[in-house]
Amino acid sequence: MTPLPRTLLASLCLILAGISSQAWSADPAPVLNLGLKYAQRDAQRAAEASQAAATRLAAEVAKLQAAEKLIVDSQAAKVAADKAVIDTAAAIVAAETARVAADKTVLDAVANAQKVKDDAAADQAAKDLAQQTATTAQTAATAAAELVKAKQAAKVVADTNKPVADKQLEVAQATLKPAQEAKAAVEKDTVAIAAIAKATQDKAAFYATALPVAKVEPPRLIQTLTHTRPFQSCRIDPTGDFVFGGCQDNSIQRWDLVLGTKVPMVGHKSWIADFDFQPGSNMLISAAYEGRVHWWNDALTVPTSIRNVAAHKGQVRALSFSRDGQYIATAGNDKMVRIWRAADGALLKELEGHTRHVYNVAFHPNGKHLISGDLMGILKQWEVESWQLVRDYDAKLLTGYDPTFKADCGGIRGIDFSPDGRFLAVGGIGEVSNAFAGIGKPMVLIFDWVTGQRIHVLSPKGAFQGTVWGLQFHPSGSFLLGVGGGGSGGMWFWDVETGTALLDVALPQVAFDLSIHPDGLRIAVASYDNSIKIFDLGPKTPDAAPAK
Amino acid sequence: MYCSYACNSNEHAISRRSFLKGVTAGAAGAAGFGGMVGSAGAQALATTQKHVVVFYLAGGVSQLETWDPKPGVETGGPFDKIQTSVPGIEISELLPLTAQQMHHLALIRSVNHKEGDHGKGDYIMQTGMRQAPGFEYPYLGSAMAKQLSPPDSPLPGYIHVAGGGSKAEAAFLGAKYAPLSLNDGNPPANLSRYATLTEQSDAKRREFRNKLSQRFIAGRRQAETEVYNQSYDQAMKLMSKKEIFDFNRMTDLDLERYGKHDFGRHCLMARNLIESGVTFVKVSHSNYDSHSENFNFHIEQLGEFDKPFSAFVADMAARSMLDNVLIIVMSEFGRTPNINARVGRDHWGTAWSICLGGAGIKKGVAVGKTNDKGTAVIDREVDGGHLFHTYYSAVGLDSTKSFFDEGRPVAKADPKTSAITEILA
Structure with missing residues (x-):
């Protein structure tokens, strides 16, 4: 039997999955050359700040x-x-x-x-x-x-x-x-x-002398932004000016990445689970374990909570802004995915189907689909606007029942799409041998978006026990980055095309989340040791020549 | 702290092991039923007999996620506290249904037995004493079975639903006060006579066995032989009461109220067993040893605990049984205020809580206090000895009396401690 050509197979899968092949078109992986641009932006902001200080x-x-x-x-x-x-x-x-x-x-x-x-x-x-x-x-x-x-x-x-x-x-x-x-x-x-x-x-x-490139090498720690409690989550805003940390003291802390100044955002009553920025605006939405979602105006100037809604019964685990900025999807312990109108906070739709806590949610870059994932490793793909279920993905390698402890362990802890939308990555813990001690292997599953098939199962290069808590594709699409830990912390690099583990980096403490700067060089890591750490994958500026 | 649970301790193993020896039809297997209490007719709870039900949250439930929440402080975790049916008493939001039954319950928020080892903490909580080399104290279930069971009861005095158990629990009290374990909540094996064995044949076999036993005893009378024969008699009597283990009689309504999962069925079994006259029932719920992801696991486990436990308390109250049934919710210890890098909490015997209710216990009170971060007891510190004096007093027993082990007096509860009178009705 002659095997089907790969393109035909992909088309068939699309049809079977109910997805129009015209629904989106993947951009080729962008050539990331933004290091200089953002360095110049930082220099400009610093110069302005210096002038203001003078x-x-x-x-x-x-x-x-x-x-x-x-x-x-x-x-x-x-x-x-x-x-x-x-x-x-x-x-x-x-x-x-x-x-x-x-x-x-x-x-x-x-x-x-x-x-x-x-x-x-x-x-x-x-x-x-x-x-x-x-x-x-x-x-x-x-x-x-x-x-x-x-x-x-x-x-x-x-x-x-x-x-x-x-x-x-x-x-x-x-x-x-x-x-x-x-x-x-x-x-x-x-x-x-x-x-x-x-x-x-x-x-x-x-950088102007030689455009910087993010290298898959152990990154340099360039900033440690400290607070009083461990951080659960972090995001660098789309302008690249600020990093926001979701803290176990129920606050969000915003730091200016250039100047290091800190501004607290207080309003939640429990740990900050997740937040996201409305594309093209100054609005930030945050979710916390008390079950509420806050809308913050002027997040990059003087953040003000203008609205908060009871989004889920029990914890809100994750949220995601649609690419057009119209919708917010939230996921929670009440087994629901809910769709909210960003403009006024109105509840538009409840997506039922998960049978256990929903741990994560993310919109596809094509803007047409949404993925949600739960404790049991079930991923559900929903069509935006009709909000119909398109298909399920099996990510059960990221969950397991521990018969000794009589409990399910795992779930979709990290989730991201490749910038071109070809790959879906979900991460967590697999091969759990002791649920209550967190003994298992950090694991990432890669799915082909077109076929819906799992194509890679990734883990660190070396032996490590723990969980992948955060996951993000590099903006260039050239590698996938994960952070997490167990007894200690780790940062891991993978080549998604080949399914190869590229690099393991030991971190001093467990990391619960990461966010890659739009310059593609800097990485923010939310750390258990009460800090947001900023690492740099770019080249180090040569030291100034000593004065003669 | 090293987790000795992962650590193959006995406490961790109970969910995987069964010590059930089983009832046998006819003589063949009766030896394994040596844990039965003496013989005679069952009495329902219309009498004033006292009963005890222990809900044992194995592995060490977190006091901060149950009875002593501290939201907003660095040790508090992500959960809020909620008001209960008793003004002024707040517990974790993870127990919303139990909160509605708080007017039937009481809390001790100041337990400090200073023990962070599973086995040692379990021993203190189940015997009231620290382990002593070369000597075994009887467990609470065995002690209560001996002291509270009617002398002629055909029923086991101590039944452990789904959690193992060992003859060793009875210590010097004797094997007949050891727990009957319903492994995974299943009835004892071989409760019915073999289908191929007629009643007449069975009677003849018993008669023949008795003759042999009498000849044997005539020349070699000893305690083990008596217990052995007593076990046969006990097994026969229990077979006549096998309906108490017919858990198929659970109604859909009850199953809905208690939950259709294992722990829900086990709590319903506990209710039925107590109603049938069993003196002491222990229901284990596994597992709370959450060194990793403490909060996710407590959502899961307490979500399973809350509904059946609250239904059990409500049923005891609705059936006017609370005056005669002492309810205890305990673990071997609590969990650390510190939240570790795995988002877990570790072993902690220094400042934690238990819940009581029913017979002899004041309704809707909270005794003892920990500091703002839950790192130390600051009022009314108690340990296993205090708790055992309190249990004894609650069911009308004198805890200052002694057992006698081959003539040697053994304190029923640590004489250096006394009952927590503030919680006694």
């Missing part, structure tokens, strides 16, 4: 100078106030002395006038003069008394002004330290950002 520093310097001037002015005011107090006190003493002298003059003049008046020999002119002198002395004494009062009033004013001046100086001095600290902090940031800007510029310049 502006902030100038403002802080001005604030510090103003504070210092205020202190100088306040010190002068205080000196003047202190002097006024002393001067007014001395003036009072002098005025009082003058008043005493004037009073004595009055007494003498009055006595003399009386004496002259009583002197029969004195003529009227002498009497008038004596009286005039006494009157003048009285006037002078009155003036001296008034001067004493004036000097006393002046001292009251000086005494009042002194504590005000003291307080002003105290306030001025109190502003100095914060101003100095703020300036120092901004100065430190400015220096750091300037260094980042320099490094990103150097990297962009280096």
Whole structure:
């Protein structure tokens, strides 16, 4: 019997599977040449941040100078106030002395006038003069008394002004330290950002000399972004500017990949299971084990939860945005796959068929189909819009019943499509010998999308016990990357075309998820050790030549 | 912590082994029925006889996913707590149906027996004592069978549904207080007389065997021989009560309420056995030793536990049996507050919980407390000794009395401890 040509066989399979061969066309694997573009973007953002930091520093310097001037002015005011107090006190003493002298003059003049008046020999002119002198002395004494009062009033004013001046100086001095600290902090940031800007510029310049290529080699750890609890999930946003981590403290933490700044997104009540970005927008959708899904506006600027819905009874395990951004598919422990309208959160359809917890869900790149996978290793293919079941795939190698522990173990932990849509990869744990200790082999199954047939069963090159928790095709389509672990962590590279394990990389801790940067070079890994780690598959920027 | 379970300990093996010796029709196989309690007519629960049912969650159920949830803290895991039928008492969201029965139940949230080994933890929880070299304490089931079973009951005093069991559990109390194991929930083998054996022939065979036994005993009287003959008598009497093992009589409604899975059927068996007059029934549910994926496995296992257990409690209450039936939900230990890299929890005997209910137990109370992260007991710490004094007191027995092993007194419960009076009605 002559074997059917492969293309004819594929066509027959399509027909049998109810799929129109016109429904989608696979693009050839894109030539990934985005390393330079994103390096330049990073350099530009860093330069802008550096400029902004310099502006902030100038403002802080001005604030510090103003504070210092205020202190100088306040010190002068205080000196003047202190002097006024002393001067007014001395003036009072002098005025009082003058008043005493004037009073004595009055007494003498009055006595003399009386004496002259009583002197029969004195003529009227002498009497008038004596009286005039006494009157003048009285006037002078009155003036001296008034001067004493004036000097006393002046001292009251000086005494009042002194504590005000003291307080002003105290306030001025109190502003100095914060101003100095703020300036120092901004100065430190400015220096750091300037260094980042320099490094990103150097990297962009280096990439410009030779376009970087992601190599299947042990990647370099280039960033460790730490928090307080283990991370369950992670995604790098489509702009490549941020990485989002879903944490066991029920928060999502967003880091700027260039600057390293962190912004928390709080709203969920349980561990963050999964999230995805609406294509072409600034919207992020997240799902958590409390069963709710959150819509976050402005995820790349100031993330705000604008809506949350009770999506599943029990845990939501996974979600996926349709390629056109219209639909969100969610999968949960209530055995359901649900379709939501992204625009308003309306429930559009419930897809029934799974008999156990649904662990994962993903839209095909063609935009026409959806895949969901459950604990029992059953994959279901649904047609978008009609939401009819097209066919099932058998991924039962990723599950098993442990008769000792009397429990099912496994499920579809990682899922992804190749960029050209030809391959479906699902990962988890296979060949389980001890379910409750997690003793089994990390395993990935590769399905041919056209025929629906499983074409490869992949595992690490070396002996390893654990689970593939996260799975993603490289954007070039040239290899598949998985992360996971058991007693320790691992990152694994496979050639999907040939079904070959290419590289095993030991990680310091178990990794629960990964996300490949759109530059195809950087990899974010959600780690048990409270961190998101950023690895780099690209070439290392040469160290600057030492100064001569 | 190394998992000695994967580790071939006996506790791990119970689900794979059967110690059932089986009942025999006629004389041939009766020797294996040496675990039967003395003989005579069954009494239903219309009497005031006390009974005990233990739900044994093998492998060590997590207290944080059951009776002492701590949502929101780093040790809390992903699950929330829910309100129960008792205001102020909250348990894990994984037990929504049990939560509705909390007004019949009570919690002890402060168990610390300091043991992280399966076998040793199991021994403490089932004997109330730590293992002592060269000496075996009787298990709770054997002790209760001896002290609570009517003297002439034709029924086994201690039945273990689906979980193994051993004659060794009876220790010095004697083999007749050892558990009768219903392997995988199946009735004892050979309950009916062989079809080819007529009643008359069977009677003749028994008569002949008795004659031989009497001749043998006349010259060599010893305890083993008495037990051997007693076993034959017990087996014959039990054969007359074989209907209590006719689990085919379970109604569709009951099966629907309890669940059609093994554990649902086993809980329904427990109800039927208690109603038939059996003193002590232990139902094992395997397995909770979740060093990996603790949360996924607890969803699965507790999802299976919640429905039949809550149905059992509801039935006991509806049938006015709670005053006479002590309900205990226990494990060999709890699980670590720390969540390991496999998203699992390991062995933990330091601060964990059990659930009680029914005979002699206050309804709707929670005794003891752990700290915010569940890493230590901060109020009313208890161990196996306290628990055994409490069990004894709950069913009206004096726990300060002793058993006697060949004349030597053996404390029924650790004399250094006492009953948890706050939980006793």
